[in-house]
Amino acid sequence: xxxxxxxxxxxxxxxxxxxxxxxxxxxxxxxxxxxxxxxxxxxxxxxxxxxxxxxxxxxxxxxxxxxxxxxxxxxxxxxxxxxxxxxxxxxxxxxxxxxxxxxxxxxxxxxxxxxxxxxxxxxxxxxxxxxxxxxxxxxxxxxxxxxxxxxxxxx
Amino acid sequence: xxxxxxxxxxxxxxxxxxxxxxxxxxxxxxxxxxxxxxxxxxxxxxxxxxxxxxxxxxxxxxxxxxxxxxxxxxxxxxxxxxxxxxxxxxxxxxxxxxxxxxxxxxxxxxxxxxxxxxxxxxxxxxxxxxxxxxxxxxxxxxxxxxxxxxxxxxxxxxxxxxxxxxxxxxxxxxxxxxxxxxxxxxxxxxxxxxxxxxxxxxxxxxxxxxxxxxxxxxxxxxxxxxxxxxxxxxxxxxxxxxxxxxxxxxxxxxxxxxxxxxxxxxxxxxxxxxxxxxxx
Numbered sequence: 001x002x003x004x005x006x007x008x009x010x011x012x013x014x015x016x017x018x019x020x021x022x023x024x025x026x027x028x029x030x031x032x033x034x035x036x037x038x039x040x041x042x043x044x045x046x047x048x049x050x051x052x053x054x055x056x057x058x059x060x061x062x063x064x065x066x067x068x069x070x071x072x073x074x075x076x077x078x079x080x081x082x083x084x085x086x087x088x089x090x091x092x093x094x095x096x097x098x099x100x101x102x103x104x105x106x107x108x109x110x111x112x113x114x115x116x117x118x119x120x121x122x123x124x125x126x127x128x129x130x131x132x133x134x135x136x137x138x139x140x141x142x143x144x145x146x147x148x149x150x151x152x153x154x155x
Numbered sequence: 156x157x158x159x160x161x162x163x164x165x166x167x168x169x170x171x172x173x174x175x176x177x178x179x180x181x182x183x184x185x186x187x188x189x190x191x192x193x194x195x196x197x198x199x200x201x202x203x204x205x206x207x208x209x210x211x212x213x214x215x216x217x218x219x220x221x222x223x224x225x226x227x228x229x230x231x232x233x234x235x236x237x238x239x240x241x242x243x244x245x246x247x248x249x250x251x252x253x254x255x256x257x258x259x260x261x262x263x264x265x266x267x268x269x270x271x272x273x274x275x276x277x278x279x280x281x282x283x284x285x286x287x288x289x290x291x292x293x294x295x296x297x298x299x300x301x302x303x304x305x306x307x308x309x310x311x312x313x314x315x316x317x318x319x320x321x322x323x324x325x326x327x328x329x330x331x332x333x334x335x336x337x338x339x340x341x342x343x344x345x346x347x348x349x350x351x352x353x354x355x356x357x358x359x360x361x362x363x364x365x366x367x368x369x370x371x372x373x374x375x376x377x378x379x380x381x382x383x384x385x386x387x388x389x390x391x392x393x394x395x396x397x398x399x400x401x402x403x404x405x406x407x408x409x410x411x412x413x414x415x416x417x418x419x420x421x422x423x424x425x426x427x428x429x430x431x432x433x434x435x
Contacts, residue, residue, distance in 0.1 A: 001175070002165035025163035025209070028196065031156060047156075048197050049260050061237070062259040067193045071163050072211065111259060132343055133259035 010074050014039065015083030023070045030054040030065035033080060041081035041106045052134030055107040056080050062114045062133065079113075081106035088154035089113045089147075098147035100138035107134050112148050116155065122148070157199045162208040169217055169293045169319060172210055176315050177295045179208045188212055188317050190233050190265035193256070194272045217291075217319050218267070226325045232267025232318040236279065239266065245323070248282040250334035251351055255279065257343050267318040270307065274345075276364045278336070280307055281351035284372045285360035286327035291319040304372065330355045331428055333421045337365075337413050339404055347405045348414045352421050354378060359425060361418065366410055367397040380429060384422035388415045 004010075004025045011018050014037060021036045028047075033039045033056070043053035047066045054065045057079035084090055089112050092098070099105040108131070115122060115130045122130075127148055136144065162184075166172040172188070179186040184207030187195055192211075198204045212218045218233040221242070228245055236252035240261065243249060255278050256264060269279040270290075280303070283290075288303040294316045303321070306312065333352040338344040346365035353360045361373040373391050392415045401407035 001167055001171050002163075004163040006160070024160055026157040026159065026161050026199070028156065047200060049193055049256070052257075052259060055259060061262045063262055064259055067191075067196050067260065067263055069163070069192060069196070072192070072213075129253075130258050133257040 004071055008071075010071060012037075012070070012073055012078060013076070014078045015080060016077070021070065025069065025071050027070045028066055029056070029068040029070045029073055029078075032070040033065060033078075039080045039082050043103055043106060045103075050135070051104070052107040052111070053104050055110040055134065057110055057114055060114060060117055062111045062130075064133075079110070081109060084109060084113055087113070089116065089151040092147040092151035092154055093144075096143050096147040096150055098140055098143040099136075100140055104134060104136045104138075108136070108144055112144075112151060115148065116152055120155070121152065157196065158202065159199075159205060161199075161206050164208060164210045165214050166210060166212070167214055169215055169298065169317070172212060172215060172317060173293050173295050173315065175208075176210055176317070179210075180315065182207075184208050186210055188267075188271070190218075190268040191235065191263040192268075193260060193263050194268065194274065198273075212267070212317065215319075220320050223325055227322050228325055228328060229320055229322045230266055231320045232270075233265050235262055236264045236266065236269065237261040239279075245282065245286075245328040247286075247328070247332040247334055247351055247353060248279060250332075251278045251282055251349070254334075254336045254349070266321065271312055271318055275368055276345055276349070277307070277370050278346065278349050278364050280370045281349065281362040281364055282332075282334075282353070283321060283323070284308070284362040284370065285351060285353045286323045288321050288323040288327075290321055293317045293319050308369070308371065327353060327355065331425065333424065335417050335421065337417060345404070347410055348417060350414065350417050350421065352418075352425070354425055354428075359422070361391065361421075363414065366395070366399055366414055368400060369397075371395070371397060378422070378425055378429060380426055382422075384419045384426065387422055388419035391418055 033042050045051035045053040049064045049067045056065045186208040187206040189209040189211045213233045218231045220229045220231040221234045240249040240253040283303045331354040336349040337347045349364040351362045359376045364370040399407035
């Protein structure tokens with residue numbers, strides 16, 4: 001049985017690169033990604049699983065990294081927004097102006113990426129169900145929905 | 156940030172899990188079993204829970220069981236709500252699970268976590284209350300199986316008890332069903348009332364969350380085509396003896412009104428389904 005106590009060195013596979021980090025068992029994945037690995041594209045908002053700005057992919061499924069311990073991520077593949085540079089979903093967001101202030105954008109892009117990987121041709125209900133996990137206070141929802149459709153075509 | 160330290164245990168077996176729980180409890184470390192961890196993390200962040208250790212159950216094979224075998228459906232406690240919904244293994248449970256929190260969080264919340272958590276709604280319990288489901292529990296005394304209502308409608312889990320898995324007969328997953336969740340404003344949010352109905356053997360089985368401080372199963376009602384649905388719904392709801400919640404989210408009268416109208420619409424739909432079947 002694995003037991004972790006105090007500070008431990010663990011290995012995390014992030015964007016296909018294995019990195020070592022020193023964490024307490026109570027350290028949250030979002031903070032470890034930002035503070036130890038410098039992956040500040042993952043934002044921290046509500047820290048309560050409501051806003052979705054900290055969304056990353058864990059084994060290709062969206063997870064709010066404020067609700068995941070870093071130690072839980074050992075043995076899983078983590079993808080952050082930095083791992084989606086110049087991908088169809090990122091380009092679709094740019095083309096459709098699917099953001100205003102941009103703070104929520106990384107979280108939305110991560111959800112869209114997973115949505116399209118798991119549902120290559122999603123219907124409107126599925127798109128809305130997945131996107132409801134994230135909040136955009138600038139209310140760019142319509143453009144974000146159009147970006148999902150665009151990303152689907154670009155793939 | 157969680158402003159305190161705890162130890163993290165990842166047992167490989169049920170026996171290891173319950174043994175370490177007992178040891179940690181004796182040491183006064185207030186251990187918690189940890190599935191998806193969404194509730195533990197969000198409450199620990201504001202110091203509403205302060206465990207000295209968490210015992211992650213996601214490596215225990217029995218807690219990961221998921222499938223149909225010999226006409227029995229088994230769902231391990233560490234199976235996520237999103238997986239249950241996507242699988243279609245028990246459509247009514249999938250619908251209930253699919254309206255808890257949001258889609259991304261459903262990738263993390265586990266069935267065991269939703270049943271054992273402190274948030275009062277436990278919406279995934281509703282389909283289990285009306286499908287003769289049983290729950291397998293691990294404790295220091297070993298493994299035991301009990302009917303779901305006995306465990307969750309009574310005193311709840313005892314300290315140290317771990318939900319291992321849920322099982323039910325496949326026939327209940329094939330019955331006509333309804334799931335309706337009414338929330339105050341947004342689609343995502345806690346329910347004013349959530350209603351789950353199964354029609355089994357021409358009897359309407361109903362369970363409700365949000366109305367009282369715990370989910371409850373209403374009286375079973377034979378579906379008679381001549382029954383007035385308004386009268387039936389009114390009687391069904393007015394017979395609830397537990398106190399109805401009365402707070403800023405919804406007054407007791409409002410919740411009762413919403414529930415009666417919801418049940419009424421379900422009875423109407425069920426009668427129509429039955430009529431269509433006869434005509435077909």
